[in-house]
Amino acid sequence: MRLVRLVAAVMVATAVLGAVGFAQAKLKVGFIYVGPIGDYGWSHAHNLGRLIVERDLGVETVYVESVPEGEVETYIDQLVRQGCNVIFTTSFGFMDGTLAAAQRYPNVIFAHCSGFKRAPNLATYMADFYQVYYLNGLMAGALTKTGKVGYVGAFPIPEVKRHISAFTIGVREVNPNATVHVRWIYEWFNPAAAKEATEALIAEGCDVFAFTEDSPTVVQVAAEKGFPSFGHYSPMYDFAPNHVVSGQIVHWEEIYVDFLGKVKAGEYTAKNLANVDYWWLLSQKAVELGAKSGMPVNPVFEGALKAYIVDHPVFGRISVYDLVFVRLAQMGNPGITFDPFEGPVYDRKGGLQVPAGHWMSYDALITMEWAVEGVVGPWPGEP
Amino acid sequence: MRRVGPLLVERRITPPRSAVIGVSALAVVIALLVAAIIFWGYGVSPWQAYAAIARGTVGSRDGINEILRRSLPLILCGVGLTLAFRAQFWNIGAEGQLLAGAVAATGVALFAPLPGPWLLLAMFAAGFLAGGAWGIVPALLRAKLHVNEVISTLMMNYIMIYIVEWLIHGPWKGATMRGFAYSDFFPAAARLPWIPGSRVHWPTLVIGVAAAVAVALILARTRLGYEIRVVGQSTDAARYAGIDFLRVIAWAMFLSGGLAALAGVGEVAGVHFRLRSPTHISMGYGYTAIIVAWLARGSPLAAVFTALLFGLIFAAGDVIKVALRMPFQITGVFNGLILFFLIGSEMLMYWRVRLAPKGERWTGRAGSSER
Amino acid sequence: MDWQSWLIGTVSRALAFGTPLLWGTLGEIYTERAGVVNLGVEGMMILGAFSAFAVAQTTGHPGLGVLIAAVVGGAAAVLHAFLTVTLRANQYVSGLALSLFGLGLAGLLGRGWEGIPLRQPLPNVTIPGLSRIPVLGPMLFQGQSVLTYAGLFLAVVLWVLLYRTRWGISVRSVGESPSTADALGVNVFLVRYLCVGFGGLLAGVAGGFLSVAYRPAWTEGMTAGMGWIVIALTIFAAWDPLQAVWGAFLFGGLYHLSFRLQEFVAPELLKLMPYAFAILVLALTGLGKARRRWGAPGALGLPYTRGER
Numbered sequence A: 001m002r003l004v005r006l007v008a009a010v011m012v013a014t015a016v017l018g019a020v021g022f023a024q025a026k027l028k029v030g031f032i033y034v035g036p037i038g039d040y041g042w043s044h045a046h047n048l049g050r051l052i053v054e055r056d057l058g059v060e061t062v063y064v065e066s067v068p069e070g071e072v073e074t075y076i077d078q079l080v081r082q083g084c085n086v087i088f089t090t091s092f093g094f095m096d097g098t099l100a101a102a103q104r105y106p107n108v109i110f111a112h113c114s115g116f117k118r119a120p121n122l123a124t125y126m127a128d129f130y131q132v133y134y135l136n137g138l139m140a141g142a143l144t145k146t147g148k149v150g151y152v153g154a155f156p157i158p159e160v161k162r163h164i165s166a167f168t169i170g171v172r173e174v175n176p177n178a179t180v181h182v183r184w185i186y187e188w189f190n191p192a193a194a195k196e197a198t199e200a201l202i203a204e205g206c207d208v209f210a211f212t213e214d215s216p217t218v219v220q221v222a223a224e225k226g227f228p229s230f231g232h233y234s235p236m237y238d239f240a241p242n243h244v245v246s247g248q249i250v251h252w253e254e255i256y257v258d259f260l261g262k263v264k265a266g267e268y269t270a271k272n273l274a275n276v277d278y279w280w281l282l283s284q285k286a287v288e289l290g291a292k293s294g295m296p297v298n299p300v301f302e303g304a305l306k307a308y309i310v311d312h313p314v315f316g317r318i319s320v321y322d323l324v325f326v327r328l329a330q331m332g333n334p335g336i337t338f339d340p341f342e343g344p345v346y347d348r349k350g351g352l353q354v355p356a357g358h359w360m361s362y363d364a365l366i367t368m369e370w371a372v373e374g375v376v377g378p379w380p381g382e383p
Numbered sequence B: 001m002r003r004v005g006p007l008l009v010e011r012r013i014t015p016p017r018s019a020v021i022g023v024s025a026l027a028v029v030i031a032l033l034v035a036a037i038i039f040w041g042y043g044v045s046p047w048q049a050y051a052a053i054a055r056g057t058v059g060s061r062d063g064i065n066e067i068l069r070r071s072l073p074l075i076l077c078g079v080g081l082t083l084a085f086r087a088q089f090w091n092i093g094a095e096g097q098l099l100a101g102a103v104a105a106t107g108v109a110l111f112a113p114l115p116g117p118w119l120l121l122a123m124f125a126a127g128f129l130a131g132g133a134w135g136i137v138p139a140l141l142r143a144k145l146h147v148n149e150v151i152s153t154l155m156m157n158y159i160m161i162y163i164v165e166w167l168i169h170g171p172w173k174g175a176t177m178r179g180f181a182y183s184d185f186f187p188a189a190a191r192l193p194w195i196p197g198s199r200v201h202w203p204t205l206v207i208g209v210a211a212a213v214a215v216a217l218i219l220a221r222t223r224l225g226y227e228i229r230v231v232g233q234s235t236d237a238a239r240y241a242g243i244d245f246l247r248v249i250a251w252a253m254f255l256s257g258g259l260a261a262l263a264g265v266g267e268v269a270g271v272h273f274r275l276r277s278p279t280h281i282s283m284g285y286g287y288t289a290i291i292v293a294w295l296a297r298g299s300p301l302a303a304v305f306t307a308l309l310f311g312l313i314f315a316a317g318d319v320i321k322v323a324l325r326m327p328f329q330i331t332g333v334f335n336g337l338i339l340f341f342l343i344g345s346e347m348l349m350y351w352r353v354r355l356a357p358k359g360e361r362w363t364g365r366a367g368s369s370e371r
Numbered sequence C: 001m002d003w004q005s006w007l008i009g010t011v012s013r014a015l016a017f018g019t020p021l022l023w024g025t026l027g028e029i030y031t032e033r034a035g036v037v038n039l040g041v042e043g044m045m046i047l048g049a050f051s052a053f054a055v056a057q058t059t060g061h062p063g064l065g066v067l068i069a070a071v072v073g074g075a076a077a078v079l080h081a082f083l084t085v086t087l088r089a090n091q092y093v094s095g096l097a098l099s100l101f102g103l104g105l106a107g108l109l110g111r112g113w114e115g116i117p118l119r120q121p122l123p124n125v126t127i128p129g130l131s132r133i134p135v136l137g138p139m140l141f142q143g144q145s146v147l148t149y150a151g152l153f154l155a156v157v158l159w160v161l162l163y164r165t166r167w168g169i170s171v172r173s174v175g176e177s178p179s180t181a182d183a184l185g186v187n188v189f190l191v192r193y194l195c196v197g198f199g200g201l202l203a204g205v206a207g208g209f210l211s212v213a214y215r216p217a218w219t220e221g222m223t224a225g226m227g228w229i230v231i232a233l234t235i236f237a238a239w240d241p242l243q244a245v246w247g248a249f250l251f252g253g254l255y256h257l258s259f260r261l262q263e264f265v266a267p268e269l270l271k272l273m274p275y276a277f278a279i280l281v282l283a284l285t286g287l288g289k290a291r292r293r294w295g296a297p298g299a300l301g302l303p304y305t306r307g308e309r
Helices: A002-020 A042-057 A069-081 A092-104 A130-143 A158-174 A191-203 A217-224 A252-264 A299-307 A320-332 A362-366 B017-041 B046-056 B061-086 B094-111 B116-145 B149-169 B202-221 B223-233 B235-240 B245-272 B285-295 B300-322 B329-344 C003-033 C041-059 C062-086 C091-109 C136-140 C146-164 C166-176 C178-183 C188-214 C226-236 C241-263 C267-286
Strands: A028-032 A060-064 A086-089 A109-113 A122-127 A148-153 A179-184 A208-212 A229-231 A244-250 A277-280 A287-289 A309-312 A316-319 A352-354 B002-004 B007-011 B351-355
Touching: A028 A042, A028 A069, A042 A060, A042 A252, A060 A069, A060 B300, A069 A086, A069 A092, A069 B061, A069 B245, A069 B300, A086 A092, A086 A252, A092 A109, A092 A122, A122 A252, A130 A158, A130 A208, A130 A229, A130 A244, A130 A287, A130 A299, A130 A320, A148 A158, A148 A191, A158 A179, A158 A208, A158 A309, A158 A362, A179 A191, A179 C241, A191 A208, A191 A217, A191 C003, A191 C188, A191 C241, A208 A217, A217 A229, A252 A277, A299 A316, A299 A320, A309 A320, A316 A320, B017 B046, B017 B329, B046 B061, B046 B300, B061 B094, B061 B202, B061 B223, B061 B245, B061 B285, B061 B300, B094 B116, B094 B149, B094 B245, B094 B285, B116 B149, B116 B245, B116 C267, B149 C226, B149 C267, B202 B223, B202 B245, B202 B300, B223 B235, B223 B245, B235 B245, B245 B285, B285 B300, B285 B329, B285 C091, B300 B329, B329 C062, B329 C091, C003 C041, C003 C136, C003 C146, C003 C166, C003 C188, C003 C226, C003 C241, C041 C062, C041 C091, C041 C188, C041 C226, C062 C091, C062 C188, C146 C166, C146 C188, C146 C241, C166 C178, C166 C188, C178 C188, C188 C226, C226 C241, C226 C267, C241 C267
Parallel strands: A028 A060, A028 A086, A086 A109, A109 A122, A122 A277, A148 A179, A148 A208, A208 A229, A229 A244
Antiparallel strands: A244 A287, A309 A316, B002 B007, B007 B351
């Protein structure tokens, strides 16, 4: 009797599933974060993206936070066991674990953030800031009086090195003699380290600040001393409304909504992701210029930036304020006509890295180890 | 002896095993009841919560594997620490010693052209020596220069962390890692096998249990063990007995550091297969092992069980995080509560409660000795 | 850059970064002087940091925030005292459990409080007159927190209290030999409770300093291991409040220099410098000094039962 009922239930279920189709099966999306969602940085931003996905697409989501890199596979196991059929893993260190899990669960769709290994059911994605850092650099170059711009970096890895170099190219485009001074804190999140690194830069005479780490510390410390700075990752305008010039904001939701929309529509399946790589920049709106959404440049600095006129090789006499928006349009509109690493670009040891008229390839960008001219300070792993 | 109502409470010198187990179990139950209030406050039915935790830990094969996997590094670090603690040498440095083992194993795995099983053997040996050497330093500092070992071992943890950072950002940065701070992957021969269907690198488990037995034997049966116990009781007594303080603590710390380092070898050879950021190699195992060794009251065999207890606690934390979808910080609160109740109840073990015969009077507190 | 900039920068940063370390260390010194080790400093600090931020943000009074942080830190310490003094539980485990518990609880309560700038941070002070002195002025008297000077003052007071008053003798005797102290009529339990609670009070202030003055914002895990440095500094200072001053500021200065010097020395190696330096200093002082001077309080870590020896 029980067996009969069971068989009947299975048959009904199969019929229903068959009618609706597998692609229409209810999505349950898992997110694995490397930090706590309260970090107000990387994991916080991914989680905001997740919440928007939940709101806009009406799919069920689950997340796990503070997952150590070596543990990612065990958490993937648990999420799969819970019925997740799409899983995002959001740290470079999760790459190999995600790949192994993707091979173990061929019917689950995976997407790994910031890595380079893909599989039929494993896509990669990244929202990168180098263009925005370049725009910030233009403003920083115009605002420094001492000709020294300070930069606090988390770890000397390609992502951060790329950001610093793009930023420096911007600085030197409007202020050829200015230098960018770098300090590393070797942590993604440590307010005390970020603070003392900033203080060290201040003591060395830097008077404008940018950074890549997960807290608004640099913005706060700079503002305390009256120096302008650029926010990073999350909206940091509120931390220093009179001193934050601009910055970068990420919109992971753009990628998540697009990706999951295509999964829902049946366009992405667990069979065809081997070439799916989101490398989303300004033109896809995955990143935004500003310290606050919708405000590319803090009005407080509009006057100073408009008053700083440069003799530009391409645009002639132009204010930095206008230059920022011209460049933003060149990179932000579809059909990108400019890249910060447009050749000729020399590294700081004098070697030609990008020949005149060329742009850097994606591979060259994501493995970038060298520093451009104008970067001052230690550069571990410099070729 | 003390009279409480109709009951008579006595203190005893050493609690019987039944009291230890009974009281500890009671403490855990009370802690779980208190934690239930937190679950309930979060809108999760405590009943469902504990059912899920049971399913995700002791109630399933996967769960049991998880417990084992989580306890692997704790067994070795914990067993090693019991040795140091028996000598009253406060080794807070298992974390750094573990990393020292990971570093040495990585060096061997990447650069020593050894065939087959010899490679793994050499990794464990090199790891043991490196951790032992890292452990001897505080012993020397203490014996020769009177540097307090709590401070030296703690500081040396930070030093080792930055040595690892330096290695992965500098000389050992992997050519295949695209500029990211990892060493290259180990060759296949340098990877530990897993129990099929799990991620439990069983050789580490075997080594851990063997180490517990070996340390127990050393403590109970050898001259070194005797000397360690004497030094632990009183350095003055040790001096009168003609025991060389330096030699004894140097050996204790060599072994203690070496065992912690074996845990590090196990982590890189059984989990990561490369050297990576120190905070991702060890999630504070060296510190958790301090609690493991303490709860075991300095007994290496008991440390295996307290390590398993922590494996269970960590696995339960995962269930709380993933299946119950509660904030991960709950696990800290949860672990803290269990520990508070476990140690807070310790005094109860020393009490014997019986019905007071009529007419007996309060006679003051009886003397007793702690542990 | 001339030597003046290096001197001014390093010393003034040493004072700022050393302040939470000093408060925490002074507290732990009193705790341990009474014979109790409290490894829960990290937990008490983070609870202090969160409660200070929450109160300062809600009320607009950063001073009140620090005060509440002290109360919260003290309450957490009393829990440790109850476990270790009354229930005679293992002090090391209890402290580690307190750290776990505190980090978890603060993170839990703090969800949703991150990413908010504190509307009114604890202001820094510049001392009129003194701040004009060349070199010394900017080095010591410009833009420092009130809590920096309060910490220095407290260190002196606590030193006098410990070494020059009857009360201090009681504290020290409780830590050295509780049974002797008991025989002399000192209430061992009361002294231990007071000292442990006081230690938590100061750890709470240290945490509060971080979230309302040093870097006015809340993020979970923001103490980032300072509590462990405090434990080390307590021993480094040989349980002496005045030596804690130089220990905390020395560590602060080195920590700052580890960023300043990055232009000249590999950054990873610089990061380990403060820790290596701490060992080096102890080793050098240990050369030729009598062992007793660096000795811990005799009964440190041991529970006390009346009627026992």
